[in-house]
Amino acid sequence: MAIPVLVVGCAGKMGREVIKAVHAAPDMYVIGAVDRSHLDADAGEVAGIGPIDVPITDNLEVSCAMVAQERSPGVMVDFTHPRGLYDRVRTAIAYGVRPVIGTTGIAPEQLADLAEFADKASTGCVVAPNFAIGMILLQQACLRAAEYFDHLEIIELHHDEKADAPSGTALATAQLIASTGKAFNPAKVEETELIAGARGGLVPGNIRIHSLRLPGLLAHQEVIFGGTGQSFSLRHDTTDRSAYMPGVLLAIRKVLGLKSLVYGLEKIL
Amino acid sequence: MAIPVLVVGCAGKMGREVIKAVHAAPDMYVIGAVDRSHLDADAGEVAGIGPIDVPITDNLEVSCAMVAQERSPGVMVDFTHPRGLYDRVRTAIAYGVRPVIGTTGIAPEQLADLAEFADKASTGCVVAPNFAIGMILLQQACLRAAEYFDHLEIIELHHDEKADAPSGTALATAQLIASTGKAFNPAKVEETELIAGARGGLVPGNIRIHSLRLPGLLAHQEVIFGGTGQSFSLRHDTTDRSAYMPGVLLAIRKVLGLKSLVYGLEKIL
Amino acid sequence: MAIPVLVVGCAGKMGREVIKAVHAAPDMYVIGAVDRSHLDADAGEVAGIGPIDVPITDNLEVSCAMVAQERSPGVMVDFTHPRGLYDRVRTAIAYGVRPVIGTTGIAPEQLADLAEFADKASTGCVVAPNFAIGMILLQQACLRAAEYFDHLEIIELHHDEKADAPSGTALATAQLIASTGKAFNPAKVEETELIAGARGGLVPGNIRIHSLRLPGLLAHQEVIFGGTGQSFSLRHDTTDRSAYMPGVLLAIRKVLGLKSLVYGLEKIL
Amino acid sequence: MAIPVLVVGCAGKMGREVIKAVHAAPDMYVIGAVDRSHLDADAGEVAGIGPIDVPITDNLEVSCAMVAQERSPGVMVDFTHPRGLYDRVRTAIAYGVRPVIGTTGIAPEQLADLAEFADKASTGCVVAPNFAIGMILLQQACLRAAEYFDHLEIIELHHDEKADAPSGTALATAQLIASTGKAFNPAKVEETELIAGARGGLVPGNIRIHSLRLPGLLAHQEVIFGGTGQSFSLRHDTTDRSAYMPGVLLAIRKVLGLKSLVYGLEKIL
Structure with a gap:
């Protein structure tokens, strides 16, 4: 049976992609769409795929109740802000709706709270900072390569509207590799940096x-590993943005079989 | 205790690298060096690292017997030709010397013979077409990526003295990925190749x-995987050539703990 | 004084980009918009930038007459089909409107006709198969490198909706380099292609x-030049698609100073 | 007639490459070889190409006198240290031998002295910090691209025995581009560097x-130029090291036609 999916933040850039991807997937459907803007507009119209008969509402609770009435257990996808996230997850779980959270910037203590809440409710929940499967595969392959290579550096390249450097994902890659406890490079x-930052x-x-x-x-x-006579x-x-959708769909399918909060897409690959 | 290593084809390009690498490793030493050229010359001199007090001989049997007299079990490294390989392996095993074979172009039936022979003798033997650990890591990461990506292509670039195309390693990478049984790409x-081969x-x-x-x-x-909105x-x-040495040293260390023939460096990583 | 620009094919993918780019440029403005679809709709709305008070029409002649009434000489940009192109250019020139043509697939004899026509009218006209300045710079740098390197190969990578291989641009790059008359590679x-096409x-x-x-x-x-000990x-x-717009705007500005047809953006860089 | 070439620093890494390259070129020959080490040894033997009947000497003056006796005007190639360079160039020019200098780290005032000296003697002299033609072509193509692109960044990657960062060549590339006077990037x-140096x-x-x-x-x-919708x-x-030899041979051929000091290989390309 197809999975009913509730999309929170459906009018945002990622939300619209989720609407499109869920609507196109054969084993799931958009049952509800929540946002503070575009109220009453059709979520499909807003996403640019034509009407799908799902009006946008700002009432999460009513939406969750609606999901609960479907014959199959449902999933809530949330790509919005950390603010209010705890309450949204609590509401979803109270109605038996499994959360898939792509919202970034969640504080560690809040994440711990969410994990505890999901655990008590024995309800699956997926939280991931990155849903691009290729990036997860890159990170996992780096972890493996770090066993055999002692030297590596990371380059990340982004459009010039990105204010922060380095990117959160590059930092996450470095932290993952560093978590091996190895002293790299x-x-x-003795190096001399003639120009600071070079x-x-x-x-x-x-x-x-x-x-x-x-x-x-x-x-x-890009992560470059170097060893004697070779580089990898x-x-x-x-x-x-559609790059993230295969990961989101995977999480929607997998979260139904979980009993607690899982952090990171790599855990369900 | 340090591992005595016998290097067959010690005057060849790869053999000289092996002499250098084994001599430099703290847990092993060059006990013998076999080649048809440079007879009686010092293997270290031929390898360009100065004398190591190991004269080159063309008598494999005598060399193996010498290895057998050492206090620790020894290893024979062979980067030469498929011709005579079966006899060399047989001789080594007869003397309790474990073979590490980097010779390429071995026929499948010959490989099967070698495996049977090693198996009967309960003696470890490592045969690998590629000792570059980075390449093995690349191939393994590709195998994993092939689970999630349906599209990929391979580019291999070599100096213009390489006559065959594609390279054996690129072909091996493709075959490994194809072995998943998935129908890629x-x-x-409908594609039109305006110029044959493009x-x-x-x-x-x-x-x-x-x-x-x-x-x-x-x-x-280079292997490029492509999916909606992303590439990996x-x-x-x-x-x-020194790129292959960490893999050779790894095989020397691991072959001592094996009881049969293992094909491919990935099996012992 | 600002340049009045008439955009033919304004509802197509490239046409919409041209509408956006011309509207945003400080020294030009959209005076007219021609297409067979979206008749009477506002060209800005169709392009996704909101109303610009330019209704789409299918009457090129009336549009050209309108351009002719502006105080400054005008330009017609055409990213459509080769069919009817000769007549469109003739019409534009008859009204003193300078054509900038990005339409691809023009037959050589038709191009010759257009050149003759523009020449007789002493009217500037720019026809270019590629308006990406970066690609023109790449091709020119290749032409220069080809003087010093004897070896090169070309790789072109595209999305999987592109049917033809190789791409027209890659072929154009190769032809440009080959036009030096040098025998490359x-x-x-003696090479052996173990797998056809490799x-x-x-x-x-x-x-x-x-x-x-x-x-x-x-x-x-990507064009790779190889020489002893180095590659470039x-x-x-x-x-x-916005990549092409700086080239289009450049052509709009330059065509006003020309007296004949110029083929290729490189001629006006 | 073939050009007689005197190689100073012939036993160094670059000097040995020069010996090899000059010896292999059909239009020139090694007439003399100067170094402080390997005295009296054959320069060809030291370079690894077998005897060429040119003993290594530490007497530059005698060597220059010998070049002067040849029927064709000769060239001195110097890849050594800045110390003593002025005297070596003076000696060479006094004997009518044209200097080609690849020695790096020459102080600007010393370079000015050399230029003045060459100028007064109406003798050609080529000084270049980089003889890799591909790098010169890269720099020239960057200079051209910098006219049309406003954004660029430079990545340079080297083996881990290089102490200084950035590399002199990367810095030279940046300075060349900056010399256009344009305010790039x-x-x-507003950018935030979360980790200093990122x-x-x-x-x-x-x-x-x-x-x-x-x-x-x-x-x-690698130099990456970025513009709207495209990168180059x-x-x-x-x-x-053989990468530098085509540039050295080119300089040897060109210096004979010069009347003053020329700085940078790009001037004679």
């Missing part, structure tokens, strides 16, 4: 990240 | 390989 | 083109 | 250089 010679930003694990910002670029990350490079390019 | 549109060489698994040959290049392989690329560059 | 060894498609100049087609890719071209690679990535 | 958003080293022209150091790498430089990247890879 032992120096062969050697990039140093993060735990003694790993350097280099951030480029240029118009015409989208979102790219892994690169992920995101060319469109 | 389903077409979205779309590359098609190998089983519906995978295309593109081979470039240029002076100034060394040995490079893995690239391995070999800049020097 | 002299072989060092070495790519061979075009005049003895240049090989390798075409990749994958979802997640956009439009990319040039890569152009198009991530959005 | 106007910011679209955004690279800032050099005049508001250009950022990112330096990577990894084993397995050789010498690589130029990359040079040096895989062997």
Whole structure:
């Protein structure tokens, strides 16, 4: 039976992609759409795929109640803001709706609260900072390569509207690799940085990240491992927001079989 | 205790690298060196690292007997020709010397014979077409990515003294991915190749390989996976023959704990 | 004084970009918009930038007459089909409107006719198969590199909705380099193509083109020159149709100073 | 008639390459070889190409006198140290021998002295910090691209034995581009560097250089230009010291036709 999906933040950039992807998937359907803007407009129209007979509402509770009336257990997808997230997850779970959360910037203590709440309710919940499967595969392959290579550096390249450097994803990649506890990049010679910053930003694990910002670029990350006589490079390019949808659909399918909160798409790959 | 290592083909390009690497490793030493050329010359001198007090001989049997007299079990490393390989392995095993074989072009039936022989003797033996750990990591990461991506192509770039295209390693990568049984690269549109060969060489698994040959290049392989809105690329560059040595040293250490023939470095990573 | 611009094919993908770009440029404005669809709709609305008070019409002659009444000489931009192009250019020139043509697939004899017509009328006209300035710079840099390097290969990568291989632009790059008359890629060894097509498609100049087609890719071209101990690679990535607009705006500004037909953006860079 | 060439620093890494390249070129020959080490040894033997009947000497003056006795005007190639360079050039010119200087680290005032000396003697002299033709072509193409693109960043990647960052060549590329006087990389958003150095080293022209150091790498430089919807990247890879030889041979041929000191290989391309 098809999975009913409630999309919170349905009028946002990611929300609209979720509406499109869920509507197009054969094993699920959009049952509700929540946003503070575009009230009463058709969620499909707002997403640019024509009417799907789902009016946008700002009442999450009523929406969850509606999902609960479907014959199959439902899923709530939330790509919005950390503010109010705890309450939204609580509401969803109270109605037996499983949350799939792509909202970023959640504080660690809030995440712990959510995990505890999902655990008590024995309800599956997926929270992930990144739904691009290719990026998760890159990170996992890096973790493996880090066992055999002692040297690596990270380059991340983004469009020039991105204010922060390095990117959260590049930092997450570095932290994951550093979590092996290995001391990377032992120096062969004493380095001199003639111009401050030339050697990039140093993060735990003694790993350097280099951030480029240029118009015409989208979102790219490259990790280069170097060893005697060889190098191994892994690169992920995101060319469109649709890149995240296979990961979101995967999470929607997998969350139904979980009994607690799972953090990171890699846990369900 | 340090591992005594016998290097067959010690005057060849790879053999000289093996002499250097084994001599430099703290947990092993060169006990013998076999070649048909440079007889009686010092193997270290021939390898360019100065004398190591190991004269080159063409008598494998005597060399194996010498290894057998050491206090620790020894290893024979062979980067030569498939011709005579079966006899060399047999001789080594007869003396309790474990073979590590990097010789390429071994016929499948010969490989089966070697496996049977090693198995009967309960003696470890490692045969691998590629000892570059980075390349093995690339291939394994590709195998994993192939679970989630349906589309990929392979580019391999080599110096212009390489006659065959595609490279054996690129072909091996394609075959490994194809072994998943998945039908890759389903077409979205009907393709027209306006110039024959533009779309590359098609190998089983519906995978295309593109081979470039240029002076100034060394040995490079890139696998590009494409999915909606994203691509994931893995690239391995070999800049020097020393790239293979960490893999050879790893095999020397691991073969001592094996009881049969193992094919492929990935099995012992 | 600002330049009045008439956009033919204004409801097409490129036409809408032209409407946006011309409207945003400080030194020009959209005076008219021609298309067979979206009649009477506002060209700005169709382009997604809100109303600009320019209704779409299918009457090119009336539109040209309107341009002729402006105080400054005007320009017609045409990104449509070769069919009818000669008549459209004739009409424009008859009203003193300078054509900037991005329509591809024009037959050589038709191009010659257009050139003759523009010449007789002493009216500037720009026809270009590619308005991406970066690609023109790549091609010009290749032409220069081809003086010093004897070896090169071309890789072009596109999304999997592109049916033809190789791409017209890659072919144009190869033809430009081949036009030097040099015999590129002299072989060092006798090559064996174990799998047909592995070495790519061979075009005049003895240049090989390798075409990749994958979802997640956009439009990319890479030219790799190889020489003893070095390689020099040039890569152009198009991530959005807006890439062509700086070239279109440049042509609009330059065509006013011309007296005949100019083919190729490189002529006015 | 073939050009007699005197190689100073013939036993050094670059000097040995020069010996090899000059000896192999059909239109020139090694007439003399100067070094402080390997005295009396054959310069060809030291370079690894077998005897060429040119003993190494430490007497530059005698060597120059010998060149002067040849029927064709000769050239002195010097890849050594800045110390004593002025005297060596003076000696060479006194004997009518044209200097081709690849020695790096020459102080600006010393360079001015050399220029004045060459000028007074009406004798050609070529001084260049980089003889890799591909790199010169890259720099020239960047200069051209900088006319049309407002945004660029530079990445340079080297082996981990290189102590200084950024590389002199990357810095030279940035300085060349900055010399256009253009203010590059106007910011679209206010940037925040969460980790110091992440955004690279800032050099005049508001250009950022990112330096990577990894084993397995050789010498690589990439310049990425970004514009709306497109990027244009130029990359040079040096895989062997032989990369510099075509540039050295070119300078040897061209210096004979000059009457003054020329700085930079680009001036004679």
